[in-house]
Amino acid sequence: MNSTTSYLRYTRFVLIMVLLVIVAGAVVRMTQSGMGCPDWPTCFGRWIPPVNASQLPPDFEKYLRKQDIDHTFNVYHTWIEYMNRLLGALLGVFIFIHTIWSFRKFRNNNRSVFYISLLMLLAVGFQGWLGKKVVDANLATLKVTAHMIVALVIVVLPVLIISKIKASKVIAGRSLKALTVTTLVLVLVQIILGTRVREQIDEIASGLNYGQRNLWIGKLGQDFLIHRSFAAIVAAACVFLFIRSRSIPILARHSRVILFFMLCSFAAGLAMFFMNIPAVAQPLHLLSGVLLAISLFSYRLKMK
Ligand code: HEM
Structure with a gap:
């Protein structure tokens, strides 16, 4: 070696x-x-x-x-x-x-x-x-x-x-590069929004002595509604990127990874929403969100 x-x-x-x-x-x-x-x-x-x-x-x-x-x-x-x-x-x-x-x-x-x-x-x-x-x-x-x-x-x-x-880099058009950067920015905004939701959850949880999880989601404010709706925009951008990458094999493979992490963070988010924030979904949601950002970043770095 x-x-x-x-x-x-x-x-x-x-x-x-x-x-x-x-x-x-x-x-x-x-x-x-x-x-x-x-x-x-x-x-x-x-x-x-x-x-x-x-x-x-x-x-x-x-x-x-x-x-x-x-x-x-x-x-x-x-x-x-x-x-x-x-x-x-x-x-x-x-x-x-x-x-x-x-x-x-x-x-x-x-x-x-x-x-x-x-x-x-x-x-x-x-x-x-x-x-x-x-x-x-x-x-x-x-x-x-x-x-x-x-x-x-x-x-x-x-x-x-x-x-x-x-x-090793692949040649990509300007519009694909722009789409990648836009998607990355959307994901970063979504992560910051998510962190705000998490701050509220921390306050709510502490106010309820870390019990009564069934009440947590209901007590969230507007930040949560924005975060939830913004997830649809992030998802659409990732799907669009996936479709646009199909003609370049290396990027096509990588875009499947992006799609996977997007689906994981989405699924963990939905699990929290519908199942009263199961504790295990919290680290999974965070980890998949971070992996989504990393995979988008390295996807962009693969382009010449
Ligand atoms: C691709 C889409 C999404 C991304 C990248 C994302 C990312 C994040 C991140 C990074 C956090 C902060 C976690 C922490 O600091 O521990 C967060 C928090 C949160 N997100 Fe999302 N999110 C997405 C979609 C959703 C969806 C669809 C929902 C629900 C319908 C949701 C519900 C929540 C909730 C409830 C929190 C607070 C979690 C906690 O307190 O541990 N998210 N999100």
Whole structure:
């Protein structure tokens, strides 16, 4: 295996790790474990959190006062949040290695690859800092959205690096390129709208003590109606892109992947609507939305 192949493999690995961290964050939310560790970067003042109440520090009540859910020690919430943080920290280490590798490999040729990797490192550092702010503000909603936007930036950077190294591109007309960019913008708008809906769900859920899920959808406001209707426009754009890609085999294959992720996010959205937001549909909805954005981005990068 030559060094470029290993580098590409490692970059793909970093991409998968980023997705894993996004899913872990969603699982934290799904299980309402966000405040499982009320302080940061330690958890109940310790680097390895307690496994039972007898290991809590003497001043543990000062930590519990910060919580919006448990107000008592919940080992399950604490460890889910702790695993999420560990994964985030590991990701930071992996990206750091990636940046050093990129510097050594590309400092003389293709320097932009190194800069993209460096940007990824800075973005992940910023995300860690934002994570602390989210904890300090007891999951203040706007910061949760900012967290999501930075996550999207981090996730597209390895895709960009892979495309810069793999030079194989296909010639596509201007109208197909314009359609792709439009669809990508629509998906990004839909993701931001979705994050607003999610913020409202967080508020509603907290107001109902995370119970009575059958009431959550009914309490959503106009943002949800816009998000739901906008999904039809996103779906139409993806189907149109699929039809337009049929004559270019490589793009045709890729457009099927786009269609698949669109259908997954749509289906998870409908499941939440009709089935009182089953917890498992929340990470699936988020993950398929992010994968839809990534697949559209890499589809555009395939065009010359
Ligand atoms: C292709 C279409 C769609 C995309 C790309 C999309 C994307 C998203 C994203 C990224 C979020 C934020 C999730 C989070 O931060 O955890 C979200 C939230 C949400 N979306 Fe969608 N969505 C789509 C279609 C729909 C549809 C059709 C519905 C329902 C009819 C729906 C209902 C919701 C609800 C209820 C939330 C809040 C979920 C939560 O609190 O976990 N979405 N959406």
